[in-house]
Amino acid sequence: xxxxxxxxxxxxxxxxxxxxxxxxxxxxxxxxxxxxxxxxxxxxxxxxxxxxxxxxxxxxxxxxxxxxxxxxxxxxxxxxxxxxxxxxxxxxxxxxxxxxxxxxxxxxxxxxxxxxxxxxxxxxxxxxxxxxxxxxxxxxxxxxxxxxxxxxxxxxxxxxxxxxxxxxxxxxxxxxxxxxxxxxxxxxxxxxxxxxxxxxxxxxxxxxxxxxxxxxxxxxxxxxxxxxxxxxxxxxxxxxxxxxxxxxxxxxxxxxxxxxxxxxxxxxxxxxxxxxxxxxxxxxxxxxxxxxxxxxxxxxxxxxxxxxxxxxxxxxxxxxxxxxxxxxxxxxxxxxxxxxxxxxxxxxxxxxxxxxxxxxxxxxxxxxxx
Amino acid sequence: xxxxxxxxxxxxxxxxxxxxxxxxxxxxxxxxxxxxxxxxxxxxxxxxxxxxxxxxxxxxxxxxxxxxxxxxxxxxxxxxxxxxxxxxxxxxxxxxxxxxxxxxxxxxxxxxxxxxxxxxxxxxxxxxxxxxxxxxxxxxxxxxxxxxxxxxxxxxxxxxxxxxxxxxxxxxxxxxxxxxxxxxxxxxxxxxxxxxxxxxxxxxxxxxxxxxxxxxxxxxxxxxxxxxxxxxxxxxxxxxxxxxxxxxxxxxxxxxxxxxxxxxxxxxxxxxxxxxxxxxxxxxxxxxxxxxxxxxxxxxxxxxxxxxxxxxxxxxxxxxxxxxxxxxxxxxxxxxxxxxxxxxxxxxxxxxxxxxxxxxxxxxxxxxxx
Numbered sequence: 174x175x176x177x178x179x180x181x182x183x184x185x186x187x188x189x190x191x192x193x194x195x196x197x198x199x200x201x202x203x204x205x206x207x208x209x210x211x212x213x214x215x216x217x218x219x220x221x222x223x224x225x226x227x228x229x230x231x232x233x234x235x236x237x238x239x240x241x242x243x244x245x246x247x248x249x250x251x252x253x254x255x256x257x258x259x260x261x262x263x264x265x266x267x268x269x270x271x272x273x274x275x276x277x278x279x280x281x282x283x284x285x286x287x288x289x290x291x292x293x294x295x296x297x298x299x300x301x302x303x304x305x306x307x308x309x310x311x312x313x314x315x316x317x318x319x320x321x322x323x324x325x326x327x328x329x330x331x332x333x334x335x336x337x338x339x340x341x342x343x344x345x346x347x348x349x350x351x352x353x354x355x356x357x358x359x360x361x362x363x364x365x366x367x368x369x370x371x372x373x374x375x376x377x378x379x380x381x382x383x384x385x386x387x388x389x390x391x392x393x394x395x396x397x398x399x400x401x402x403x404x405x406x407x408x409x410x411x412x413x414x415x416x417x418x419x420x421x422x423x424x425x426x427x428x429x430x431x432x433x434x435x436x437x438x439x440x441x442x443x444x445x446x447x448x449x450x451x452x453x454x455x456x457x458x459x460x461x462x463x464x465x466x467x468x469x470x471x472x473x474x475x476x477x478x479x480x481x482x483x484x485x486x487x488x489x490x491x492x493x494x495x496x497x498x499x500x501x502x503x504x505x506x507x508x509x510x511x512x513x514x515x516x517x518x519x520x521x522x523x524x525x526x527x528x529x530x531x532x533x534x535x536x537x538x539x540x541x542x543x
Numbered sequence: 544x545x546x547x548x549x550x551x552x553x554x555x556x557x558x559x560x561x562x563x564x565x566x567x568x569x570x571x572x573x574x575x576x577x578x579x580x581x582x583x584x585x586x587x588x589x590x591x592x593x594x595x596x597x598x599x600x601x602x603x604x605x606x607x608x609x610x611x612x613x614x615x616x617x618x619x620x621x622x623x624x625x626x627x628x629x630x631x632x633x634x635x636x637x638x639x640x641x642x643x644x645x646x647x648x649x650x651x652x653x654x655x656x657x658x659x660x661x662x663x664x665x666x667x668x669x670x671x672x673x674x675x676x677x678x679x680x681x682x683x684x685x686x687x688x689x690x691x692x693x694x695x696x697x698x699x700x701x702x703x704x705x706x707x708x709x710x711x712x713x714x715x716x717x718x719x720x721x722x723x724x725x726x727x728x729x730x731x732x733x734x735x736x737x738x739x740x741x742x743x744x745x746x747x748x749x750x751x752x753x754x755x756x757x758x759x760x761x762x763x764x765x766x767x768x769x770x771x772x773x774x775x776x777x778x779x780x781x782x783x784x785x786x787x788x789x790x791x792x793x794x795x796x797x798x799x800x801x802x803x804x805x806x807x808x809x810x811x812x813x814x815x816x817x818x819x820x821x822x823x824x825x826x827x828x829x830x831x832x833x834x835x836x837x838x839x840x841x842x843x844x845x846x847x848x849x850x851x852x853x854x855x856x857x858x859x860x861x862x863x864x865x866x867x868x869x870x871x872x873x874x875x876x877x878x879x880x881x882x883x884x885x886x887x888x889x890x891x892x893x894x895x896x897x898x899x900x901x902x903x904x905x906x907x908x909x910x911x912x913x
Contacts, residue, residue, distance in 0.1 A: 296793070296794055354783070356780075356781045356798065356800040360769050360801070360804060363804055364765055364766060368738060368741070371742060371762060389741065392734065395733070395734055396766075404725060404726075404727045404859075407725065407730065413725075413831065422568075423666070424821075428733075428828065430726040430729055431729065431730070434734075435733075459791065
């Protein structure tokens with residue numbers, strides 16, 4: 174556990190309020206799951222908020238038990254002496270609402286019925302997730318963020334933070350993000366949705382928790398998995414290798430890439446709720462910085478803080494030109510903006526797989542933020 | 544019906560033989576469905592073979608009835624005065640074995656049981672399809688092909704023709720093809736397969752023909768459909784438009800791209816057999832010019848005729864670099880080869896959608912073939 178934050182626990186905050194959502198619906202009371210690493214300094218100026226991706230959670234660093242085989246999802250970034258240095262910064266990560274990892278979501282009890290929300294849960298936007306995070310920070314007495322940093326859905330949250338709480342955010346670092354979800358990304362999510370809807374165990378969301386629509390969710394996850402990889406990374410990792418257990422002319426014979434997708438889809442079912450997966454997919458699809466503004470440039474006119482953007486050459490889910498659209502507009506508005514398109518073969522997943530490629534640039538940026 | 548070949552019929556040839564497949568299994572007797580356009584000249588030197596893609600058929604040009612709303616699948620290429628000029632050439636298109644459009648496939652009667660083959664049908668390779676086409680041409684008394692031309696799976700057939708029947712083929716034109724199917728393309732086909740396997744109506748291939756696993760096949764088709772399009776073409780056609788019938792915050796509300804995929808998946812079920820879809824997907828996955836050769840360059844050393852290759856910039860299913868791998872090797876071997884990477888936003892489908900972009904180059908090439 175060298176350079177690790179060590180053992181950590183996920184805390185839960187109950188907030189007895191009703192949040193007005195972008196849809197006009199009210200959601201509450203709210204529970205927010207979160208973890209913190211490092212120590213809040215006296216003037217509260219050392220807070221960094223890490224925002225997670227689609228199937229992430231509040232457990233960004235360290236271990237829950239000494240037996241854990243894996244640390245939190247961004248442990249290579251967060252810890253003593255790491256780029257998000259817990260000897261200097263107080264790092265917070267919270268589970269988004271709509272998820273199933275401790276924050277209010279479709280598996281939570283609907284106070285109006287005393288039963289789980291399931292499909293009675295309101296459709297969310299990324300902006301709603303950020304508003305719920307704001308309530309958490311208010312509760313923790315935090316009034317200023319040195320940086321909001323995240324990849325993929327985490328990048329979307331970072332941008333929304335800067336646009337909607339410009340007085341609170343001193344910088345943002347959106348990684349492998351986009352300013353609005355493309356029809357290609359929506360189409361891929363549509364496949365994932367349909368895979369779940371086609372599973373008879375889904376029962377329009379009314380499956381017993383112990384009998385989820387596993388085949389549908391595993392296939393939905395495989396769709397996502399492919400979109401996180403790249404042509405190049407698949408050649409590197411799998412090439413055209415055929416499973417040694419199968420005959421090449423067996424009807425059910427599999428290439429290694431197929432076995433991999435099947436295996437990962439299967440393990441995902443054990444750790445993620447199907448309805449939550451669908452609600453988060455919907456939030457991703459609806460994401461558009463221009464929502465409720467006149468235009469993207471109107472939305473970005475509210476962003477004032479320095480921003481550092483990373484995109485990855487082989488990312489075909491949120492390809493670099495989508496980040497560049499936003500960056501170009503910020504430059505046009507003379508905002509302090511820094512952008513790097515990082516050569517990587519690991520597709521969208523690069524932000525998790527090859528952080529060493531952008532860590533020095535991030536380090537340099539953070540050192541310059543007051 | 545200007546410039547049309549007019550009314551045509553699909554013919555079927557029964558061949559009372561057993562074809563030895565790459566798998567070592569025997570398939571026979573064979574039925575091959577085919578259409579011809581134009582007139583065979585006296586010395587039999589004006590034959591062009593058009594080879595179809597995954598879900599194509601023998602009906603490449605003209606109309607089956609005066610009421611037909613659409614002509615054959617490559618009608619913009621084949622006809623009097625068109626690039627595959629039926630005033631000059633005798634154009635043949637045959638349905639591949641393994642398909643369900645008149646040639647022997649999983650829906651055909653297995654002579655050993657008197658019942659449809661279903662999953663007793665042998666796994667095929669593209670090479671097997673080409674060998675069956677060769678039997679058809681033998682039967683028609685055709686000993687020489689001025690050109691073999693096709694897109695996608697049709698491109699694979701063209702290459703196999705040149706490698707395996709070098710004395711018979713005077714040129715090939717592979718469009719939007721590859722020398723070996725990539726793990727990305729295999730992964731996408733794996734999604735399609737799993738979508739079908741997950742459908743309880745599939746019954747391991749033993750569904751009644753009138754009750755196919757429609758939800759599974761429609762989803763499988765949607766996977767393919769996405770891979771045939773591109774990010775750019777989806778922005779052009781759908782952008783982020785939301786269905787006017789749905790509320791944006793309805794859980795089941797859809798973007799236009801989703802409605803489109805759903806609609807097209809649904810209509811596909813009416814026209815294609817599920818097991819055939821799976822067998823053809825398998826043949827695509829297994830495609831590798833180097834199969835049963837020492838290497839790709841060994842395989843290509845057998846190709847002697849002039850070849851003209853087209854790839855499309857936005858094709859991410861069989862991206863240009865995959866064609867370039869083959870073209871570079873042919874150039875290394877000093878073979879007569881011509882290659883064009885065509886700028887197009889229409890992805891893999893460009894070969895069907897924007898033929899005007901490559902027709903002049905094709906015309907010029909064909910005019911130079913003896």
